[in-house]
Amino acid sequence: MSTDPNAADAALARQRAQRFQTVHARIKAELGKVLVGQGAVVDGVLAALFAGGHVLLEGVPGLGKTLLVRTLGRAVDLSFSRIQFTPDMMPADIQGTLLLVETEGGGHKLEFQEGPLVANLVLADEINRATPKTQSALLEAMQEKQITVGRRTLQLAEPYCVMATQNPIEQEGTYPLPEAQLDRFLFKLLVGYPEEREYHAILDRTTGVGEDEIAKVSNAAEILELRSIVRSVPVPEHAQQHAVRLVMATQPGSSYAPRLVTEMVALGSSPRGAQALLLGAKVRALLAGRFAVAEEDVRAVARDVLRHRVQVNFRAHSEGVRVEDVLGEVLERLAPAEARAETRAGARG
Amino acid sequence: MSVRDEHGALGLRVDRVLRARSAGAALHTAAARWAPWSCALPLLALALHLAQRAAGVQLLALGWPALLALALVPLALLLAAAWMRARSRPLSTARGLARLDAELGSRERLQTAWELSALAERTPFVAAAIEDAAPWLARARAHELQRAPRRPLRAGTWLAPLAALFVAWLAAHWAPEPAATVELAQAPELGRPPDAPAEVRSSGAPRATPPELREEPREARAPDAPPGSARSERQPSAAPERAPRESRGKSGEGRSAEAVASSQPSDSAGVPSSPTKPSEPSESSKLTPKPPKPRTPRPETAQPARKPPEESGATAGRGTGSGSSRNPGATDWASKDQVSNDEEPPQSEDADVDDETEESEARGGLQPNLRDRRPPVNRDLTIGFGNQPNPDANGRGGPSEQKKSRGVASLVLGVPIPDHVKGRPRPGRTKITQERIDPRAEAVGALTAEARTPRSAPIAPIARPALEPWMRELVKKVFLPLPERKPTP
Numbered sequence: 001m002s003t004d005p006n007a008a009d010a011a012l013a014r015q016r017a018q019r020f021q022t023v024h025a026r027i028k029a030e031l032g033k034v035l036v037g038q039g040a041v042v043d044g045v046l047a048a049l050f051a052g053g054h055v056l057l058e059g060v061p062g063l064g065k066t067l068l069v070r071t072l073g074r075a076v077d078l079s080f081s082r083i084q085f086t087p088d089m090m091p092a093d094i095q096g097t098l099l100l101v102e103t104e105g106g107g108h109k110l111e112f113q114e115g116p117l118v119a120n121l122v123l124a125d126e127i128n129r130a131t132p133k134t135q136s137a138l139l140e141a142m143q144e145k146q147i148t149v150g151r152r153t154l155q156l157a158e159p160y161c162v163m164a165t166q167n168p169i170e171q172e173g174t175y176p177l178p179e180a181q182l183d184r185f186l187f188k189l190l191v192g193y194p195e196e197r198e199y200h201a202i203l204d205r206t207t208g209v210g211e212d213e214i215a216k217v218s219n220a221a222e223i224l225e226l227r228s229i230v231r232s233v234p235v236p237e238h239a240q241q242h243a244v245r246l247v248m249a250t251q252p253g254s255s256y257a258p259r260l261v262t263e264m265v266a267l268g269s270s271p272r273g274a275q276a277l278l279l280g281a282k283v284r285a286l287l288a289g290r291f292a293v294a295e296e297d298v299r300a301v302a303r304d305v306l307r308h309r310v311q312v313n314f315r316a317h318s319e320g321v322r323v324e325d326v327l328g329e330v331l332e333r334l335a336p337a338e339a340r341a342e343t344r345a346g347a348r349g
Numbered sequence: 350m351s352v353r354d355e356h357g358a359l360g361l362r363v364d365r366v367l368r369a370r371s372a373g374a375a376l377h378t379a380a381a382r383w384a385p386w387s388c389a390l391p392l393l394a395l396a397l398h399l400a401q402r403a404a405g406v407q408l409l410a411l412g413w414p415a416l417l418a419l420a421l422v423p424l425a426l427l428l429a430a431a432w433m434r435a436r437s438r439p440l441s442t443a444r445g446l447a448r449l450d451a452e453l454g455s456r457e458r459l460q461t462a463w464e465l466s467a468l469a470e471r472t473p474f475v476a477a478a479i480e481d482a483a484p485w486l487a488r489a490r491a492h493e494l495q496r497a498p499r500r501p502l503r504a505g506t507w508l509a510p511l512a513a514l515f516v517a518w519l520a521a522h523w524a525p526e527p528a529a530t531v532e533l534a535q536a537p538e539l540g541r542p543p544d545a546p547a548e549v550r551s552s553g554a555p556r557a558t559p560p561e562l563r564e565e566p567r568e569a570r571a572p573d574a575p576p577g578s579a580r581s582e583r584q585p586s587a588a589p590e591r592a593p594r595e596s597r598g599k600s601g602e603g604r605s606a607e608a609v610a611s612s613q614p615s616d617s618a619g620v621p622s623s624p625t626k627p628s629e630p631s632e633s634s635k636l637t638p639k640p641p642k643p644r645t646p647r648p649e650t651a652q653p654a655r656k657p658p659e660e661s662g663a664t665a666g667r668g669t670g671s672g673s674s675r676n677p678g679a680t681d682w683a684s685k686d687q688v689s690n691d692e693e694p695p696q697s698e699d700a701d702v703d704d705e706t707e708e709s710e711a712r713g714g715l716q717p718n719l720r721d722r723r724p725p726v727n728r729d730l731t732i733g734f735g736n737q738p739n740p741d742a743n744g745r746g747g748p749s750e751q752k753k754s755r756g757v758a759s760l761v762l763g764v765p766i767p768d769h770v771k772g773r774p775r776p777g778r779t780k781i782t783q784e785r786i787d788p789r790a791e792a793v794g795a796l797t798a799e800a801r802t803p804r805s806a807p808i809a810p811i812a813r814p815a816l817e818p819w820m821r822e823l824v825k826k827v828f829l830p831l832p833e834r835k836p837t838p
Contacts, residue, residue, distance in 0.1 A: 006471055006473075006476035007476075007480070009471070009472070009473035009476040009477070010473065010476040010477040010479075010480040010481075012473045013472075013473035013474045013476065013477035014477055016473070017474075017477070232472060232473070232474050233474055234465055234468075234472065234474050234475050234478060236457075236460065236461040236464040236465055237464050238443060238447075238457075238460060238461075238464065239457070239461075288456070290456060290458070290478070290481065291474045291475075291477040291478040291481055292461045292465060292474065292475075292478040294456050294457040294461065295457060296456065296457070314828055314829070315825070315829060318816075318821055318824055318825050318828070318829075319821070319825075320816075
């Protein structure tokens with residue numbers, strides 16, 4: 001058996017992957033001091049942070065969404081700002097505006113006052129309470145990592161991550177996020193209720209006198225380094241093909257779309273969905289101790305990536321078919337390659 | 350040998366094994382699917398032979414080896430086609446490596462290493478991924494592929510060809526022999542008495558159908574020839590001898606004894622009717638119209654006397670327009686349910702009370718009884734100006750120009766209220782006032798805390814409003830025909 005001649009390169013990659021896992025574990029441990037349970041949500045938030053994406057957290061009130069993001073801002077030495085979205089909020093309230101200030105000589109000048117959007121980690125709390133106009137002010141920041149006010153364009157500092165929360169049942173007085181904005185979120189994570197044993201831990205931690213101190217275990221430079229590690233994970237052809245087919249299978253009328261998608265889906269995922277699939281899969285592969293993306297990594301993040309990118313039509317609403325059902329059908333239809341081969345062989349026989 | 354070649358060779362070897370197995374599986378599946386059909390041709394041949402035997406003709410007679418060949422050759426061809434198709438699948442290294450990855454649990458490391466080793470640029474992570482697959486490659490070489498459990502063939506799969514063999518043999522041995530057929534066909538003329546029944550011609554053949562029921566074309570035989578003659582025409586050996594004797598004109602004199610006997614409707618045949626006799630039940634069922642369904646007479650009490658359609662007071666203005674001012678205190682306004690007849694004497698007070706009670710009970714008290722709307726009692730306590738109305742009157746306590754409506758009826762929306770009462774020269778118009786109310790949004794019912802259940806899925810359970818099936822159908826009927834909103838690209 002021949003060995004790989006680039007052993008040094010392989011050792012370097014192992015070292016970087018090990019570093020990624022270490023930092024990830026440190027941050028997760030700090031989050032675990034405050035947040036009980038919600039392991040999948042914590043992993044998703046960290047994956048989005050390391051993959052360079054934004055996260056939309058959805059859940060009923062009181063489940064720790066805001067606490068999670070706030071604690072993450074404390075654990076990572078990043079500038080953190082929180083925006084509580086309200087219906088009367090205007091774009092200038094979050095982007096910043098020009099203020100008339102008095103100069104030393106007694107004169108006046110216009111000075112740009114940054115809004116809370118200018119930070120590394122932005123918690124957009126209850127984002128769907130803002131009007132579409134204000135929501136749209138986030139589009140440029142989330143995609144181009146810059147904000148434009150008047151003629152002034154301000155580059156936002158990296159790492160830049162928007163973590164938004166929205167409440168699914170308080171629909172009164174809310175504005176649903178437009179598809180263009182939903183598409184800019186890497187993941188949409190659903191925050192569920194804790195388990196029974198987690199309730200006990202929550203009560204023990206939150207009703208006593210002590211309070212855990214959150215240490216800063218990482219910083220912006222390290223986060224950027226980890227992002228570069230994530231980007232350097234290779235994607236083999238079969239995994240990439242699987243990601244592409246998963247995205248295409250959510251589009252009605254596509255050759256990979258199952259019948260449920262054709263009948264029940266109004267809007268499928270965009271190519272951003274495929275990008276997000278691979279980025280999320282890279283983070284997962286690194287955390288699993290592998291150096292390349294596998295199909296199972298793609299499939300593992302598929303629901304979080306595609307959940308908000310697929311819009312079901314009226315017929316689906318009327319028949320009680322949810323996006324989760326559609327995604328389940330898509331994942332079942334596009335089984336891994338080995339299972340597909342078996343199925344094909346069986347069909348031929 | 351490079352890493353790619355090693356992976357490639359391993360993958361091809363595995364896929365070759367997989368292909369061979371898939372060919373076996375295809376053979377197995379094809380046998381299970383098509384073997385039961387191998388009986389079809391022998392059964393068909395057997396049925397054909399039986400039919401030929403019944404008809405006394407021989408169109409096709411195949412020996413059992415030929416029948417067996419007909420039964421088994423298509424099966425063999427189908428199996429061979431399935432096997433060839435499975436064997437013709439091109440070999441794929443990726444498929445073989447994917448199978449190994451799945452069986453070894455190597456998380457696609459082998460397949461990934463094989464694909465990444467083809468890249469020109471070898472980054473540290475690519476090198477690490479290839480190196481990571483090396484231990485799995487060693488294990489894969491020593492690995493023996495698992496066999497997929499194959500369902501054993503059912504008994505029917507094996508029994509069907511055997512049954513085909515038996516049926517083919519049976520069909521071949523039951524085939525009518527040409528000599529015997531001729532002999533049987535000539536038997537009535539040779540030795541059987543003329544009045545012998547037709548059933549004795551052949552012991553094995555089923556009983557002949559009565560000639561009246563045979564459906565043979567008239568052109569195929571003489572106009573009055575018995576049906577048996579058609580069969581004799583198809584047999585060239587017997588036809589020349591019988592033809593001069595059987596064609597004896599329309600009177601039927603020349604009919605042979607057999608023909609006469611077979612043309613007589615036999616009692617034992619149990620044929621109830623002849624084709625010339627119209628089938629009465631069927632004809633009557635088709636032509637005779639159905640008798641009218643007897644109506645159950647309804648008791649008189651079950652059908653109350655139909656009331657004249659009630660009209661609201663909105664049309665009360667069309668009432669008596671005589672404008673008679675005989676009695677200023679009495680009204681000439683009458684609704685439609687009050688049949689006004691000036692000639693008739695007014696009903697007594699007691700009768701009115703009874704009617705009102707019944708009416709209010711029938712209406713459930715939901716609508717005001719229009720009969721209540723009578724002019725107020727004349728409370729004219731002042732001295733008027735002769736026959737002229739008091740100009741200072743305000744409508745209360747005395748005669749006035751215009752009475753204000755009172756009572757419940759005036760409070761109900763949409764109930765027409767006559768704005769004129771008796772005493773005016775003309776009844777005037779009826780005014781209907783309807784109030785338009787803008788629709789108001791209702792508050793959405795929030796989910797109560799008690800209704801929330803513990804988490805059973807990644808998302809918190811959020812109760813959807815349970816739609817009744819008829820509501821769902823209704824909504825679908827309304828909205829589904831509408832054109833779907835085209836998604837924005």
